[in-house]
Every structure is written in structure tokens, then in C-alpha cells.
Amino acid sequence: MDCWTSSFDVDDEFAKLVLRMNPPRVTVDNNSSRKATLIKVDSANKRGSLLEVVQVLTDMNLVIRRAYISSDGKWFMDVFHVTDQHGNKLCEEDVAERIQQSLGPRARSFRSMRRSVGVQAAVENTTIELTGRDRLGLLSEIFAVLADQKCNVVAAEVWTHNSRMASVVYITDEVTGSPINDSDRLRKIEQLLLSVLMEDRDKRSANSAVSAVWTHKERRLHQLMYADRDYDKNSVNSGTSDRRKALVTVENCVDRGYTVVNLKSRDRPKLIFDTVCTLTDMQYVVYHGTIIAEEPEAYQEYYIRHADGYPISSEAERQRLIHCLEAAINRRTSEGLRLELCSLDRFGLLSDVTRIFRENGLSVTRAEVTTQGSQAVNTFSVTDSSGNPVKSETIEAVRKEIGLSILRVKEDEYAKSPPQESRRFSLGSLFRSQSEKFLFNLGLMKSYS
Incomplete structure (x- = not known):
């Protein structure tokens, strides 16, 4: 596991100061969508913000059906379409407060690392x-x-x-x-x-x-x-049959300076947490993303750079990221x-x-x-x-x-209905409604196909 250096500690202190001056704003919208509750999060950007939001939604047993992520610059704006575990809209009144607490300056840091026992x-x-x-x-x-x-x-x-x-x-x-x-x-x-x-x-x-x-x-x-x-991959056996295998592609989008990660797998609880967690702990920053996780399949597309601000620069790193994301998806299955x-x-x-x-x-x-x-x-x-x-x-x-x-x-x-394999996939072909083109219409990103 990569370790955080002292320069990252300085960045964390600065991020905490920014958060005190610009506390996160969370709104819960039960009117815009017929099927889901929309949770909108606006906050000063800091490393790990996306994971902290996804983590608190997951810990509240909420199911993320769709998500649109934009965090390019000093601010991030995320929109999550969520339901309870039975597919119903939310009735809880403290959702916004709990998310705000998780992102606030007193939020617990999860960036520690320990060894094997x-x-x-x-x-x-x-x-x-x-x-x-x-x-x-x-x-x-x-x-x-x-x-x-x-x-x-x-x-x-x-x-x-x-x-x-x-x-x-x-x-x-x-x-x-x-x-x-x-x-x-x-x-x-x-x-x-x-x-x-x-x-x-x-x-x-x-x-x-x-x-x-x-x-x-x-x-x-x-x-x-x-x-x-x-x-x-050199270990004895992954323990996961081919029919359950996730499909992951990682390619560079040269004109935008991003690496584009596409994932396709069977939808299941906590899938988004698992992939965002892995990207964060491998010190990749998600600048933009779109998620469609409606049974039986889930599709995720992330525009990322390494914490140093650069996209993936070698075939070895690209393969390592693919293998790590596959492992993160398969650990729960x-x-x-x-x-x-x-x-x-x-x-x-x-x-x-x-x-x-x-x-x-x-x-x-x-x-x-x-x-x-x-x-x-x-x-x-x-x-x-x-x-x-x-x-x-x-x-x-x-x-x-x-x-x-x-x-x-x-x-x-x-354990049912595994996704059908395809040679290549992109979320760009899935966007039909105006809401699904949200991030693209901002001119901040484009579908990589």
C-alpha cells in the first residue's frame, strides 16, 4: 500500500482550513425523479472527498442507482440517485446532515495504513x-x-x-x-x-x-x-469463475490529459464503494465520472489522474490498475x-x-x-x-x-444472471436523457469511445 508523505499532511491541513471557510452543502431532492431521491453535494475539494460521500451513503444502507461526478479544480459537485434497499425513495430527514458531518473539518481521517497482523x-x-x-x-x-x-x-x-x-x-x-x-x-x-x-x-x-x-x-x-x-495474477488461483468476472478497460484520453477507466460487472450492493475505495487508496483522483448501477448490470466510467496530476504513463501501471479493480470487485463475490x-x-x-x-x-x-x-x-x-x-x-x-x-x-x-462479455464498452452509448448528459454539457468531459 502506498504511504502518504509529509507534503500530503500539509495539503490536508490546508484542505481542513478551506472546509472551515466553505462548509459542504448537501441538498436532498425527492421531487426531480420519480424513481429515486437525488442527493446533491457541493463542497471545497479535498483528496478523498468522493470516497467519504460514497462511504457514508453505503454505511446508511442506501443504494446508489446513478451518479454524476465533477471535481475538477478547487470545488466538487456530485449528484447521486439513491434508494433504500427495497428500491424506494428516502424518508429519512437526517441524510443531508449526516453527509455534511462526514465531509466537515472534524470528519475522521481514513488514510492510515497498518501491516498484516x-x-x-x-x-x-x-x-x-x-x-x-x-x-x-x-x-x-x-x-x-x-x-x-x-x-x-x-x-x-x-x-x-x-x-x-x-x-x-x-x-x-x-x-x-x-x-x-x-x-x-x-x-x-x-x-x-x-x-x-x-x-x-x-x-x-x-x-x-x-x-x-x-x-x-x-x-x-x-x-x-x-x-x-x-x-x-501470478498467484495460484483467483477463485472467481469466468462467468463472474468484471470487465475493466483503462485507456488514456490524450486531448484531455486524463486516464479513462470503464467498468462493467454484475450489479450488487457496495460495488461503487469498492471501486472508488480502490482508486483512492491507489492514490488516483477522480475528476469526473458517471455511474449507472441498475440491475442486473452496473457501468462505471471515471476520468482520473494520479495524485501527482498526471495520467497513467506505462503499460505496467495500466495493467496493475486493471488487476486491482478486478480484485476489488471480486473480493465480495x-x-x-x-x-x-x-x-x-x-x-x-x-x-x-x-x-x-x-x-x-x-x-x-x-x-x-x-x-x-x-x-x-x-x-x-x-x-x-x-x-x-x-x-x-x-x-x-x-x-x-x-x-x-x-x-x-x-x-x-x-449469484444469478452474469453480464454478457463484450470486447469493449463505453458509457457514452448509454446516455439518452438530458440528465444523463449533465457532465458532458458542462464541456468538462466527453465520452471516450
């Missing part, structure tokens, strides 16, 4: 970060170590891609229910987890770090996997059958459940662990040990052992 104390829990080579039973061993060290897992998210694994786990002390602050205990937990990750002598899992910096969980997972080079576990939460639950998965030859490709009051609500994507679909009799055996009413098969609606 980190342990930090937060306000309500302790956060553990892990990266390593994925293998059968790895998650079971991780949760077994935490249970043995009297750590209660209150939440976690695990991604796997291209034979790599990244995880952010939130724990508390089993007895007190409080964060773990004892440095010696944290160091022991970290070393035990490192020994699990290094069991196959994977050199890339050998680093560890303790940090006191908070970051957004899903952005952090992207950063961890990017730093672990899960985008590397792990192959496998989705299982949902709902039960009363108890200490050691995850250790027991993942042990049963391992003993039955199930490999966990993705996991999301949450605690809602006294209830544990967890989802797992699983395959067999070879990455193939799990046999129905194996699933039923696992369900009987854990509890038929506790563990259920959950249909994944986003």
Missing part, C-alpha cells in the same frame, strides 16, 4: 487484523485461539480472494466484556495468531504490528488485501453456498461452528459475524476443500450437527 484497543472492544494464505480450517484455528485466550468475538468480517485471506475481528474479554488493554496479553494473542497464519511458512504473513488508529472496516479489508497483493446462522450468542460459538465446518471438509470463503443484543447473526460462504460446490448431503449433516433451526441455507440473489 494488528491488535488495537477501541472504545468498546479490541480490534484484531489478520492477513495470510487461505487454507482449509484457517478460520477455525483463529477462532479456537481466541476462545482459548478467553476472548469473546463480538463481530468479524473475513474475505478471501486469490488464495489470500484478510480479516478484521472485534473482541472483548470473556469475563468483563470490556476491551483488552493488557499489552502483554495482546502480544501473546498476536504471536499465537501469527503462528497459525505461518503454519505453511508463508513469508507474506510474517509481519505484525500493534496500532491505535481506527479505520473503516470494509475499507481496511480492501487495504489489507491490496497490501497482501491479492491482485497478483466469493464462490460458495451461503449459510446463515442465527442463535443465542455464547462464548466459543464461532470456534465450535467453524470446527464443525472444518471436520466436514467445508472451506469458508467469506464470513460476516455480528451480535445484535443477545443474538448472534452470522453468514458464511462455503465450498468444499477443492473450491467446488458442497454436496447437499454434507450441508444437511452439518445443519443437523449445529441445529436445523439455527443454520439455514440462504439464497444469494447476486
Whole structure:
């Protein structure tokens, strides 16, 4: 992962001053569109502004159907067409205020970077970060170590891609229910987890770090996997079938001095966040963009430059960006059958459940662990040990052992209708209405075709 230099810190301080003098303006329009709520954001421009807006919309569980982005110069103006998760317009009254707070001068900075295993104390829990080579039973061993060290897992998210694994786990002390602050205990937990990750002598899992910096969980997972080079095409296997593959093109628009990025993939939740997050963390600046994300397909077009103000200058950099965007899209679409576990939460639950998965030859490709009051609500994507679909009799055996009413098969609606491949695509051919020509009519950009 690229690091921010001291000059960027100076730029950040100047950007904060500009924001204090020119606070962001957010308007919510429920009248202009019949199908969606329009959220318009005008603000002084600073690095990462687009990601912060997309991030807060995503965290509010809003679905971005369309977006028009313009941030050339010292000001940026974005228009988002959003709905709730059921496709309805918004009724919430605090949307504008929450977005303004996210962009204001006191907004939390998300530009921190940490290494492969980190342990930090937060306000309500302790956060553990892990990266390593994925293998059968790895998650079971991780949760077994935490249970043995009297750590209660209150939440976690695990991604796997291209034979790599990244995880952010939130724990508390089993007895007190409080964060773990004892440095010696944290160091022991970290070393035990490192020994699990290094069991196959994977050199890339050998680093560890303790940090006191908070970051957004899903952005952090992207950063961890990017730093672990899960985008590397020389790795064993991407774990994503051709039918699910995103289509990405990156070409220079010489007369405008931009690099143009086009993406086409199956539409799904948080897709736009994943791509904008990756562009930002790779230190590319989005100057203009247009997004159409209406099921079953999503199209994104971005006019970008590197943070130094120049477009992509080499074939190696172009290929790297393509591979990184493909990886960012595919990380959330792990192959496998989705299982949902709902039960009363108890200490050691995850250790027991993942042990049963391992003993039955199930490999966990993705996991999301949450605690809602006294209830544990967890989802797992699983395959067999070879990455193939799990046999129905194996699933039923696992369900009987854990509890038929506790563990259920959950249909994944986003595993259907893959986009048809095309050799080349451009959003320019998709614009028909006046609103869709918004940015082009400003004379700031043109469709690259």
C-alpha cells in the first residue's frame, strides 16, 4: 500500500482550513425523479472527498442507482440517485446532515495504513487484523485461539480472494466484556495468531504490528488485501469463475490529459464503494465520472489522474490498475453456498461452528459475524476443500450437527444472471436523457469511445 508523505499532511491541513471557510452543502431532492431521491453535494475539494460521500451513503444502507461526478479544480459537485434497499425513495430527514458531518473539518481521517497482523484497543472492544494464505480450517484455528485466550468475538468480517485471506475481528474479554488493554496479553494473542497464519511458512504473513488508529472496516479489508497483493495474477488461483468476472478497460484520453477507466460487472450492493475505495487508496483522483448501477448490470466510467496530476504513463501501471479493480470487485463475490446462522450468542460459538465446518471438509470463503443484543447473526460462504460446490448431503449433516433451526441455507440473489462479455464498452452509448448528459454539457468531459 502506498504511504502518504509529509507534503500530503500539509495539503490536508490546508484542505481542513478551506472546509472551515466553505462548509459542504448537501441538498436532498425527492421531487426531480420519480424513481429515486437525488442527493446533491457541493463542497471545497479535498483528496478523498468522493470516497467519504460514497462511504457514508453505503454505511446508511442506501443504494446508489446513478451518479454524476465533477471535481475538477478547487470545488466538487456530485449528484447521486439513491434508494433504500427495497428500491424506494428516502424518508429519512437526517441524510443531508449526516453527509455534511462526514465531509466537515472534524470528519475522521481514513488514510492510515497498518501491516498484516494488528491488535488495537477501541472504545468498546479490541480490534484484531489478520492477513495470510487461505487454507482449509484457517478460520477455525483463529477462532479456537481466541476462545482459548478467553476472548469473546463480538463481530468479524473475513474475505478471501486469490488464495489470500484478510480479516478484521472485534473482541472483548470473556469475563468483563470490556476491551483488552493488557499489552502483554495482546502480544501473546498476536504471536499465537501469527503462528497459525505461518503454519505453511508463508513469508507474506510474517509481519505484525500493534496500532491505535481506527479505520473503516470494509475499507481496511480492501487495504489489507491490496497490501497482501491479492491482485497478483501470478498467484495460484483467483477463485472467481469466468462467468463472474468484471470487465475493466483503462485507456488514456490524450486531448484531455486524463486516464479513462470503464467498468462493467454484475450489479450488487457496495460495488461503487469498492471501486472508488480502490482508486483512492491507489492514490488516483477522480475528476469526473458517471455511474449507472441498475440491475442486473452496473457501468462505471471515471476520468482520473494520479495524485501527482498526471495520467497513467506505462503499460505496467495500466495493467496493475486493471488487476486491482478486478480484485476489488471480486473480493465480495466469493464462490460458495451461503449459510446463515442465527442463535443465542455464547462464548466459543464461532470456534465450535467453524470446527464443525472444518471436520466436514467445508472451506469458508467469506464470513460476516455480528451480535445484535443477545443474538448472534452470522453468514458464511462455503465450498468444499477443492473450491467446488458442497454436496447437499454434507450441508444437511452439518445443519443437523449445529441445529436445523439455527443454520439455514440462504439464497444469494447476486449469484444469478452474469453480464454478457463484450470486447469493449463505453458509457457514452448509454446516455439518452438530458440528465444523463449533465457532465458532458458542462464541456468538462466527453465520452471516450
